[in-house]
Structures are given as structure tokens and as C-alpha cells.
Amino acid sequence: MELLKKHIQLFGTVKGSDILRVDSFLNHQLDISLLNEIGKEFRQRFQDEKIHKILTAEVSGIAIATIAAQYFNVPVVFAKKSVSKNLDEETYEGNVYSYTKQKKYLMKVSKKYLHQDENILIIDDFLANGEAIKGLKEIVNKAQANLVGAGVVIEKGFQKGGKQLRSENIRIESLATIEAMNEKEIIFMNDEIYKTTFKLS
16 A cells, blocks of 8 residues: 555655654554555455454553444444453453563453344454454454454564465555564565565655
8 A cells, every 4th residue: 555655655654673662643643544544455455244243452452443343334443452341351361472672461352343144344453463453353252253363454474474364365455564674664566476665764
């Protein structure tokens, strides 16, 4: 998705060789025009699937999933990471390991909102090691629903998550896949596996 790549080029910042900050338009401050185009792109890519619900994880996935959902005309369910008195006692749970926080935690979804045989699309902002999608998939499986795939805004193709998930026959649609990056440049890989290099300003 060229518009997304240009936003990453113009407004993203890289720290080291594996941290990409896009908080100015994707997961802290939100560029709604861009998110609308992202939502349309996800709808286009999954047009061959009957989707009943979109599933994401709090916090950064919620805005993306919500805007995308208007093009699917389906509800959004988000898995909660924090403990809340408002959450039903009966939940489906998925285990996630956070590499940034270096700890494990549980994501939970009330059993009221996921049902057997529903077709579920996962949407998330980043795919690196794949832990969030694995945890959400665990929830889908426990609900005996059908995972049709995962829509990812940015995939770090140089990390293991995407390859592992695809090896498990999970359909992954990434709108921008990064092959390599450093503080001076980001190298994108497009759908045809050709390289596109953007110099960071």
C-alpha cells in the first residue's frame, strides 16, 4: 500500500535495527484519512471472505479495527489485557508474550461476543514475532469459531512471526512489509517480492 509506505517514510522513525515508531499517525496520534484508506484496503483484500466479526487486541489495534469495520459492516471485539470488574467472569483467554515488556500476560474476551462457527478476522497494527495474533487465534479456537485470516498494517518481515504464522496456514495480509531497516533507511518488500527503498529524512 503505497500511501502507507509514504507515511512511514515521512513520519516514521527507526531506533536501532528493529524498533519502528509510527506513533504520529498510527498508534498514538491517529491520521483518520489514512486509517480510512487502510480500512478500505483490508476490505478489498478480504472481499472473498464472509466476515462476521473483527477481533483485535487493546490498545493500539482498536482504532484500526474500528475504522476498518465500517467497510465490513460488522462489530469489533477487542481482547482486554487489563483486569476489569466490568469484564464477565466467563471469558475465552489467550496467552501472549510481550518482547518489549519481557513478560507474559492473558488477553480475555467475554464468551458473549464470540460464538461457534462465526468467521473471525483479526486486525492488528504490527506483526513482528506474531505473539498477539497467536494469542488471539487461541481465543478464536476456544470459541470454536473460524479464523479466516489476519490483516496487519505493518509487518516486520525480518522477524519470525509472519513466516511462522503462514507455515501454520494462517492467511496474513500485510499492507506494508519491511525487509530491513536502520536509522537511515527502510527497505520495503512489496507483494511481488521486489525491494523498494525509502530514505528517511
